[in-house]
Amino acid sequence: MSWILPEGISTFAADIDLIYYWILVITGIVFVVVEGGLLWFVIKYRARPGRKAYYIQGNTKAEIIWSAIPAVTVVFIGLWSAIIWDDIKGRDSVPEGSLAYDVRAEQFEWHFTHAGVDGTLGTADDFQLRNQLHVPVNQPVVLNATAEDVIHAFFVPALRVKQDIVPGLGAVIWFEATSTGEYEIACAELCGMGHYRMRAMLTIHTQEEYSQWLASQSPVATAE
């Protein structure tokens, strides 16, 4: 049992995680106060013979206080979330100069079209990999995703990225990885019988490694 988020490796992971830890602390305090109070009441005010409960119908002042505190708290969390949300998912959030990929999701696999050495999609040196995505570190990346059949969701826990990909609507997903390594990509939306194994691998290279790797892949060494 752990309340600690796994390591986050994107530029916005720390922002998301900070919101989480704040909510955790706030709700943690509420949890302790309320559950503790409840426990204390059931012990302290248990029935004893010859005693009568205190006859009171309510107290407006107390009620105003305990409406106002949660109201202020949630407004705070809401405004903060709204700002970060806009940075991550807002319509204009994709950074200039992001490296573009095409992603095609279908039952039950992912197809990633990588721009070849020229760094541009739609040219002859593009190549497609099945269930494998390779990106350079410290470089904003944008995925133009489409779904062939049903809704799938692109989920990389380590990047704190999740986005449904709806057929006919598609999705634009961006992120910038901050450390190298191999991380799992999962499908997070029930998409049929093989949903549980719609898994892919994300490989994050250093910039140099990425160039070398690209050179070794394109133009003909495609997986499909």
Add this chain to the structure above:
Amino acid sequence: MATSAVPLEHSGHAEAHELSFIRKYIFSTDHKIIGIQFLLFSLVFLLVGGILATMMRWQLGFPNEPMPGGGLFPETMAPGGILLPEFYNSLVTMHGTLMVFFAIMPLLVGVFGNYLIPLKIGAPDMAFPRLNMASFWIAVPAGLLMVAGFFVEGGHAGAGWTAYAPLSADPEWTGVHAGQQLWLLSLAIIGLSSILGATNYITTVVNLRAPGMTWFRLPLSIWALFITSILVLLAIPILSGAAIMLYFDQTIGTHFFDATDGGQPLLWQHLFWYFGHPEVYILILPAMGFVSDIIANGSRKPVFGYDTMVWAIVSIGFLGWVVWGHHMFQSGMNPTLGTVFMISTFFIAVPSAIKVFNWMGTMWRGNIRFHVPMLHAVAFVAMFVIGGLSGVFMASNTFDIYIHDTYFIVAHIHYVLFGGSLFAIFGAITFWYPKMFGKMMSPLLGKIHFWLTFVFFNLAFFPMHSLGIGGHMRRIYDPTQYEFLQPLQPINKFISISVFILVASQIFFAIAFIMGWFNGEKAGENPWEDNGLEWSTPSPPPHGNWEKTPHVYRGPYEFSSPLVEEDYLPQFKKLDGDSEPAAAGGNGRG
């Protein structure tokens, strides 16, 4: 005006004229019998839903090992006792569907709406008893159709209880055809049952209140059922409409939700959640109402801030219509809309918080009796707090990026629906059982059941939060497929074992329920020393409920009033100096 709504056979005399067995117990128009019919109906589905969950937990805790008893299932479900992924998807779908539509909702609304409304407002029966009978007898075929789906070719619906299109719209993607269609038909039919019930409840509360039962003397359980009925009346037709559209996509080649032919998959989600969020309040408001009644009784104190509690119910009912998009933050919906729905969702947390604090205020300086219903009611508050707090995490659209469609949501829904609604239902059943059957349930068995359920519920569901924080997706058949989930597998195993014990513990409830019926101690008129009108008539009440319509002199929660020696002062008790209420506004007979 009101009298015309009560059929003649009901007005005036309480003594039952001789009815045949069939008319009395099967095709009965008596709201109490119909309530009990719904009780047995929905407890059966609660059991079935629980068994489906046990099977899922087997697969998650012990992936790809043969399930004990799994050999009983055909090859198409569990060859060699090992569940197939497509069958697992049907289990996920049907567990959610049965629990929401055939267990919790009928338990809260069908059972207690029927049983309590007339008895608590002083009416001889519902406004439309025959519609009421129809609402039960429409639910039965809906239940049968839903069960039939397991036995058709292609298997049962497997697109989740939320049935997202196009997965649910085209058999091409799942191989499921008849199962999904039966699912849709069954929901449309049980929706009709709910609509008939809601019409009846609303009319009854508006027109048939006894003399003196003003709006602000209504018990909170009745306020909650009243507002819930309005939600049912407005929300269910949306589901029915959407279900029929999806049925057409499945069968006659329309393409409402199918993008390849110009349809719009997100339209389904909007329709579903426009119904679905009010639905989750349908599943909690009545529970909050019962708990308010029970906590006041157990604490021997008036409900703290009765008026505020009423307004909290009303405002939850109202705000519930403008938050549905919080289920769609990551769907690809316009991101600005995501922020709007986040703000409205946060607002709804406020009335929820008020209710919790007012329950605590009710217990504060009380003289608390821990009868079995009270144990369940206090557990409701404790568990609802956890469910509400986990709601705050998900209501942040930004953090929801990470936890959407993970076990964090699964933890949340079970804290509100099991920890919340179901504990309230156990509280309500044990509280009103003596009135329903004229017998007491065993307090000893009741306490054993309560403690086992409370402990193993928490052991089963609390760790799910941490699965969600670990990124564990929901609705996956085999978590060991992912490397990052492998370290979490011991938690999955622990949860599964806790679930097995939790489900097994329900046997104590079943025994207490059945034994009480046969040889429980006889219950008096008012075994809990409560204030509600239902406690002024024999247990069980006769056909027509009262010899003479009760009169109401005060609010429902006058516990420990200084006016009287004992610590309760019923609504129907006339003190010197109480004047007779005017008949106006009450039921026509008054």
